[in-house]
Amino acid sequence: MIFDARSRKDDRSARVGMSLFRLSQAIKKMTQAESDALGLSPVQIQTLLFAFHTRGDAATVGNLAHALGTTHVTAVKTANGLVRKGLIVKTPKADDRRVTLLGLTEEGRRTASNVERWGRALEDALRPISDDALAHFELGLGAIVAALQRSGYLFAAEPCYGCVHFRPNAGDAAAPHYCELVHTYLTHEASLKECPDHTPSKQA
Numbered sequence: 530m531i532f533d534a535r536s537r538k539d540d541r542s543a544r545v546g547m548s549l550f551r552l553s554q555a556i557k558k559m560t561q562a563e564s565d566a567l568g569l570s571p572v573q574i575q576t577l578l579f580a581f582h583t584r585g586d587a588a589t590v591g592n593l594a595h596a597l598g599t600t601h602v603t604a605v606k607t608a609n610g611l612v613r614k615g616l617i618v619k620t621p622k623a624d625d626r627r628v629t630l631l632g633l634t635e636e637g638r639r640t641a642s643n644v645e646r647w648g649r650a651l652e653d654a655l656r657p658i659s660d661d662a663l664a665h666f667e668l669g670l671g672a673i674v675a676a677l678q679r680s681g682y683l684f685a686a687e688p689c690y691g692c693v694h695f696r697p698n699a700g701d702a703a704a705p706h707y708c709e710l711v712h713t714y715l716t717h718e719a720s721l722k723e724c725p726d727h728t729p730s731k732q733a
């Protein structure tokens with residue numbers, strides 16, 4: 530019962546839960562203010578950044594829905610809004626035309642570069658905290674993120690480094706790395722993009 534102050538007193542999970550809930554509200558307020566200044570909604574910015582940072586063949590509408598923590602229908606509507614603005618282009622995936630890939634137009638790429646620093650208000654707010662305190666916090670947060678991922682409430686894409694399926698320098702100069710999950714050689718650039726199938730080699 531995280532909303533009951535008396536229950537929280539003797540329950541660390543409830544206290545941490547309440548703190549996380551309050552943090553989520555503060556972050557929502559911060560990112561909304563930053564989005565207003567950029568003339569886009571927070572989900573539109575997240576969608577542009579998703580298309581910007583996700584490996585091309587993994588930038589599907591389904592993975593966008595996971596990244597936004599929303600339904601497939603809502604993700605389609607968000608993507609369509611950006612298609613109408615001339616920022617996103619939708620194409621069917623070559624090996625499965627039922628799957629839609631999201632890419633950026635030239636204008637979309639420029640806009641995504643401009644919104645790269647979205648979220649800086651949060652970053653700036655954390656700067657005065659000591660590195661030692663942040664290191665402890667990072668450790669604890671990692672455990673919370675892993676727990677929420679295991680429960681299916683949180684989706685976090687990461688680049689290849691540190692993934693259990695990643696085999697660096699197993700290919701040639703053009704595509705030096707190999708993914709044992711999708712059985713594909715990857716260019717170095719592709720390995721630096723975010724992948725929704727990233728599986729940490731050391732589970733928290």
Ligand code: SF4
Pocket residue numbers: 687688689690692693694695696707708709710711720724725726727728
């Ligand atoms: S599954 Fe792992 S190794 Fe394969 S592309 Fe994704 S992050 Fe890279």
